[in-house]
Amino acid sequence: MAQSIITNWEPKHSALYGKHIVHLQHRLHESPLFSDDALADLIDRVPRQYYHVNTMNTDRHAPGTWREGDFAGASGREVMDAVRNGNIWVLIQQVAELDPAYREVLDQLYGEFEHHVPGLETFKRKMSILISSPKVQVYYHCDIPGQSLWQLRGTKRVYMYPNSAPFLHPEAMEKIVLNEADEQDTPYEAWFDDYAEIVDLNAGEMLHWPIHSPHRVVNGDCVNVSFTTEHWTTPLRNHYANVYANGILRRNLGINPSITPSGPALWAKLAIAGMHRQLGFRKKNKMAFKIDFRVDPQAPGGFSDIDAFELAK
Numbered sequence: 258m259a260q261s262i263i264t265n266w267e268p269k270h271s272a273l274y275g276k277h278i279v280h281l282q283h284r285l286h287e288s289p290l291f292s293d294d295a296l297a298d299l300i301d302r303v304p305r306q307y308y309h310v311n312t313m314n315t316d317r318h319a320p321g322t323w324r325e326g327d328f329a330g331a332s333g334r335e336v337m338d339a340v341r342n343g344n345i346w347v348l349i350q351q352v353a354e355l356d357p358a359y360r361e362v363l364d365q366l367y368g369e370f371e372h373h374v375p376g377l378e379t380f381k382r383k384m385s386i387l388i389s390s391p392k393v394q395v396y397y398h399c400d401i402p403g404q405s406l407w408q409l410r411g412t413k414r415v416y417m418y419p420n421s422a423p424f425l426h427p428e429a430m431e432k433i434v435l436n437e438a439d440e441q442d443t444p445y446e447a448w449f450d451d452y453a454e455i456v457d458l459n460a461g462e463m464l465h466w467p468i469h470s471p472h473r474v475v476n477g478d479c480v481n482v483s484f485t486t487e488h489w490t491t492p493l494r495n496h497y498a499n500v501y502a503n504g505i506l507r508r509n510l511g512i513n514p515s516i517t518p519s520g521p522a523l524w525a526k527l528a529i530a531g532m533h534r535q536l537g538f539r540k541k542n543k544m545a546f547k548i549d550f551r552v553d554p555q556a557p558g559g560f561s562d563i564d565a566f567e568l569a570k
């Protein structure tokens with residue numbers, strides 16, 4: 258039997274998981290799967306549609322400065338060097354599909370949560386690895402599935418906010434779910450920070466927060482390696498259908514609908530959301546990204562500007 262990944266689970270976490278912020282310790286920062294060599298190898302293997310590399314302003318919240326790039330022509334080692342000395346953020350998606358060793362870790366960690374949390378049954382699990390330069394930021398946003406953040410190297414400050422107004426208005430989440438807005442379009446005000454739970458996340462620690470909780474991340478002055486996990490459960494899917502159907506009802510009937518967790522109103526919403534998606538009314542998932550820089554370990558910032566081109570993902 259493999260050693261457990263979570264090292265400090267207590268009975269209280271079974272009651273808290275999914276409902277409040279949970280901050281736990283794990284041992285994956287010691288795993289060779291996340292060493293520099295393993296990450297460089299993963300970067301060498303990742304197909305273009307499974308990664309993002311970004312740069313952004315690092316001294317204030319400025320979503321308009323978020324840029325998309327490419328690491329064509331650079332080896333995994335060179336990308337790692339550019340991260341170390343530059344100002345970039347690398348996201349490797351679908352890691353469990355790329356390599357069964359990561360799938361094994363992903364399944365083990367969800368197995369542990371399902372063992373500890375009564376009734377928890379997760380599906381559509383995903384892992385994404387984040388390799389990022391000192392001081393870079395991920396601006397205020399919320400994610401659609403259940404999300405956790407696992408720290409492997411370095412330190413980052415994570416700001417987590419309540420998943421209700423004024424931090425997240427129902428209309429803002431409906432736009433994201435209906436694909437009318439990007440996650441990072443979630444409206445943010447600096448005073449929200451006074452109401453945030455703030456955690457300095459160190460190697461060997463992880464966070465899980467309630468569904469759709471807005472959050473933002475600021476790296477310490479050091480290279481950061483982390484991964485995110487995402488999952489669905491039946492209650493999360495029902496919540497998604499609620500938000501989705503409420504967005505449609507608001508647009509078509511001009512009413513202000515609320516979340517209905519069970520019963521015939523929920524069944525109606527599942528039907529509305531299902532039919533709407535099936536009929537293809539939701540905007541396409543496929544997005545076009547403007548790629549305007551290339552990773553370059555020799556350049557200041559770790560990247561060079563290039564003539565912009567579009568990439569559909």
Ligand SMILES: [Fe+2]
Pocket residue numbers: 398399400404472
């Ligand atoms: Fe996120």
